Amino acid sequence: xxxxxxxxxxxxxxxxxxxxxxxxxxxxxxxxxxxxxxxxxxxxxxxxxxxxxxxxxxxxxxxxxxxxxxxxxxxxxxxxxxxxxxxxxxxxxxxxxxxxxxxxxxxxxxxxxxxxxxxxxxxxxxxxxxxxxxxxxxxxxxxxxxxxxxxxxxxxxxxxxxxxxxxxxxxxxxxxxxxxxxxxxxxxxxxxxxxxxxxxxxxxxxxxxxxxxxxxxxxxxxxxxxxxxxxxxxxxxxxxxxxxxxxxxxxxxxxxxxxxxxxxxxxxxxxxxxxxxxxxxxxxxxxxxxxxxxxxxxxxxxxxxxxxxxxxxxxxxxxxxxxx
Amino acid sequence: xxxxxxxxxxxxxxxxxxxxxxxxxxxxxxxxxxxxxxxxxxxxxxxxxxxxxxxxxxxxxxxxxxxxxxxxxxxxxxxxxxxxxxxxxxxxxxxxxxxxxxxxxxxxxxxxxxxxxxxxxxxxxxxxxxxxxxxxxxxxxxxxxxxxxxxxxxxxxxxxxxxxxxxxxxxxxxxxxxxxxxxxxxxxxxxxxxxxxxxxxxxxxxxxxxxxxxxxxxxxxxxxxxxxxxxxxxxxxxxxxxxxxxxxxxxxxxxxxxxxxxxxxxxxxxxxxxxxxxxxxxxxxxxxxxxxxxxxxxxxxxxxxxxxxxxxxxxxxxxxxxxxxxxxxxx
Numbered sequence: 001x002x003x004x005x006x007x008x009x010x011x012x013x014x015x016x017x018x019x020x021x022x023x024x025x026x027x028x029x030x031x032x033x034x035x036x037x038x039x040x041x042x043x044x045x046x047x048x049x050x051x052x053x054x055x056x057x058x059x060x061x062x063x064x065x066x067x068x069x070x071x072x073x074x075x076x077x078x079x080x081x082x083x084x085x086x087x088x089x090x091x092x093x094x095x096x097x098x099x100x101x102x103x104x105x106x107x108x109x110x111x112x113x114x115x116x117x118x119x120x121x122x123x124x125x126x127x128x129x130x131x132x133x134x135x136x137x138x139x140x141x142x143x144x145x146x147x148x149x150x151x152x153x154x155x156x157x158x159x160x161x162x163x164x165x166x167x168x169x170x171x172x173x174x175x176x177x178x179x180x181x182x183x184x185x186x187x188x189x190x191x192x193x194x195x196x197x198x199x200x201x202x203x204x205x206x207x208x209x210x211x212x213x214x215x216x217x218x219x220x221x222x223x224x225x226x227x228x229x230x231x232x233x234x235x236x237x238x239x240x241x242x243x244x245x246x247x248x249x250x251x252x253x254x255x256x257x258x259x260x261x262x263x264x265x266x267x268x269x270x271x272x273x274x275x276x277x278x279x280x281x282x283x284x285x286x287x288x289x290x291x292x293x294x295x296x297x298x299x300x301x302x303x304x305x306x307x308x309x310x311x312x313x314x315x316x317x318x319x320x321x322x323x324x
Numbered sequence: 325x326x327x328x329x330x331x332x333x334x335x336x337x338x339x340x341x342x343x344x345x346x347x348x349x350x351x352x353x354x355x356x357x358x359x360x361x362x363x364x365x366x367x368x369x370x371x372x373x374x375x376x377x378x379x380x381x382x383x384x385x386x387x388x389x390x391x392x393x394x395x396x397x398x399x400x401x402x403x404x405x406x407x408x409x410x411x412x413x414x415x416x417x418x419x420x421x422x423x424x425x426x427x428x429x430x431x432x433x434x435x436x437x438x439x440x441x442x443x444x445x446x447x448x449x450x451x452x453x454x455x456x457x458x459x460x461x462x463x464x465x466x467x468x469x470x471x472x473x474x475x476x477x478x479x480x481x482x483x484x485x486x487x488x489x490x491x492x493x494x495x496x497x498x499x500x501x502x503x504x505x506x507x508x509x510x511x512x513x514x515x516x517x518x519x520x521x522x523x524x525x526x527x528x529x530x531x532x533x534x535x536x537x538x539x540x541x542x543x544x545x546x547x548x549x550x551x552x553x554x555x556x557x558x559x560x561x562x563x564x565x566x567x568x569x570x571x572x573x574x575x576x577x578x579x580x581x582x583x584x585x586x587x588x589x590x591x592x593x594x595x596x597x598x599x600x601x602x603x604x605x606x607x608x609x610x611x612x613x614x615x616x617x618x619x620x621x622x623x624x625x626x627x628x629x630x631x632x633x634x635x636x637x638x639x640x641x642x643x644x645x646x647x648x649x650x651x652x653x654x655x
Binding site: 050051158160188189190191192193194196197200215216217218219221222223224225241242245255256257258259260261262263264265266267268277278 | 368369481483484511512513514515516519538539540541542544545564565568578579580582583584585586587588589590591592593594595596597598600601616
């Protein structure tokens with residue numbers, strides 16, 4: 001078993017050779033094809049990739065919202081894929097999810113106080129005064145005034161405030177682990193920084209471990225200790241954020257980095273760095289899935305699937321011809 | 325050629341009646357664009373950038389009230405009759421929208437939509453229009469263009485659909501192309517391809533282009549001039565190089581600072597802009613950005629600063645205490 005994080009402590013989350021497939025119109029969509037990764041306690045792992053690469057499916061499969069075809073998800077030593085019913089529900093209280101669209105993820109007909117209290121009701125906390133106190137505490141923690149907020153409906157709030165409410169709801173049960181699925185993509189630039197700062201603050205305050213899924217590399221880098229890059233259902237590269245961005249080993253990571261528009265007119269955009277578009281996950285290419293767009297690909301890449309191999313300390317890339 | 329003013333937006337205001345009262349979406353905007361030049365309009369959602377482009381195209385919602393003048397090639401689009409406006413749109417004035425799935429007709433083939441535009445404006449016969457369509461699809465980088473003519477929009481990927489929308493926009497050799505968030509719905513590697521395509525075609529055809537975006541990164545390397553909008557007004561306007569070298573309006577500076585950069589170290593606290601934009605149905609008396617501005621003084625809340633130039637006539641900003649002046653003290 002490959003050890004990606006510091007070997008000192010057992011990782012909080014361990015995903016082992018996870019395979020998730022969808023069946024659409026008699027065809028198989030290979031959404032996640034054999035992904036393994038570890039997330040250490042207190043760590044933030046960023047997961048980047050373009051739409052359709054399977055990053056959200058991976059997040060959902062961790063929570064068992066999507067059944068896995070094969071593979072294991074070990075959370076704090078417990079295999080979630082083997083759990084059902086009550087034990088799984090109990091375990092899920094320790095893992096929460098924050099979605100991309102904060103307005104759509106709040107029930108428009110319920111008051112904020114009830115929305116944030118819902119996880120407590122499900123968890124069986126029967127004392128309404130205790131629930132109310134917990135809701136007020138967590139709303140204050142995310143920067144909202146409980147007195148002004150609990151009686152109101154979601155439509156009275158802006159996108160940024162709705163995301164604060166979603167974060168409060170995720171935190172109210174004091175979880176260990178939060179999966180953030182594109183938490184700032186739907187927000188404006190000036191609001192995005194507020195929410196990213198809040199997530200960092202909450203991580204320290206509640207002692208959280210985060211899986212941060214996003215397509216924006218700069219956003220991911222701002223919050224992550226390590227970054228995993230995904231392409232068409234497979235991991236291309238995993239490594240410490242600074243190192244991975246400074247010296248990408250996988251050609252796809254390099255391509256993603258080059259494609260980001262830089263807010264500096266002196267940096268001339270590199271003309272057409274990217275070739276073509278990602279192939280369909282219904283019929284992924286043989287061997288390395290990135291080979292159809294890769295400038296370095298040759299016959300070996302079509303014949304042989306590259307495994308994740310260490311290319312530098314703590315940095316792993318799945319490429320026959322890595323850049324470093 | 326490039327000294328000719330192609331588009332002149334003069335004191336344009338757009339008002340929208342809402343149940344909560346009048347919403348001033350665009351509040352007295354003046355902009356000029358010369359033939360063959362590129363202008364970036366940057367701002368967050370609700371700042372009025374899209375409404376401004378709709379005012380130029382005369383595609384505002386029915387209830388909207390427009391004042392001011394939009395001079396395009398010597399004609400005032402606001403007073404132009406519908407027939408002449410229709411001839412102009414699609415011919416010399418073209419647009420590419422954010423979502424190619426909604427701007428293309430889902431029940432017509434790519435070919436029908438391209439050929440329709442060509443026949444409508446250029447009076448080509450079927451064979452010539454078809455030939456031209458294939459050339460256009462090839463020019464925007466669509467592989468196997470002949471086969472694509474018989475396909476429907478849903479059979480193409482998001483990036484390919486946006487290429488088709490660009491091909492339709494370019495089909496009649498427009499003088500001005502308005503691209504409204506052309507890459508916001510696309511992935512980052514596809515975004516780079518589409519921006520390159522737009523830049524290449526803009527140069528090749530010497531057309532003027534307006535790129536509307538929320539991303540300062542998109543305009544930085546690809547425009548001659550940038551206008552930053554906030555709460556319906558242009559708050560800073562300058563040649564792109566000059567703007568990024570020396571921002572004068574605190575909002576522009578704060579907007580750039582709030583974006584995580586690729587060289588930002590992990591876990592750095594980002595300089596966020598506190599609060600949120602003002603409610604457009606409740607206009608503020610003073611500077612709209614003052615409640616969120618770290619440099620604002622008492623006077624900023626009382627009077628609205630006008631868009632004025634300082635050192636160079638090309639660099640204008642709407643601020644009483646612009647960045648780089650002695651009087652400025654962070655509050």
